[in-house]
Amino acid sequence: MSEYLKKIEALRAKQRELFEKELELVENRKKEIVSLIEKMGLITASDAMLAAALSPLLRAIETDDKATLTLLEEQGEKIRETSAATDNAGA
Numbered sequence: 001m002s003e004y005l006k007k008i009e010a011l012r013a014k015q016r017e018l019f020e021k022e023l024e025l026v027e028n029r030k031k032e033i034v035s036l037i038e039k040m041g042l043i044t045a046s047d048a049m050l051a052a053a054l055s056p057l058l059r060a061i062e063t064d065d066k067a068t069l070t071l072l073e074e075q076g077e078k079i080r081e082t083s084a085a086t087d088n089a090g091a
Contacts, residue, residue, distance in 0.1 A: 039083060 060068035
């Protein structure tokens with residue numbers, strides 16, 4: 001087997017490994033998102049409501065609106081901190 005063929009096979013194996021890792025990361029992220037939605041009590045919200053709520057975030061990401069992204073990040077952190085404090089108080 002030529003050296004080039006060995007290198008190509010090694011690269012393909014690495015590509016498969018990276019692709020599988022990417023799929024794993026995406027699946028983990030989906031679980032985290034569902035968990036957040038459940039914690040916020042939004043699991044029964046309609047798709048239309050969730051789409052409307054997420055639309056400003058999507059628009060900010062698409063246009064690279066740093067001011068809006070920063071604002072949303074800060075607001076989200078405050079919500080998570082409040083939620084964590086509430087969760088810890090009940091524990």
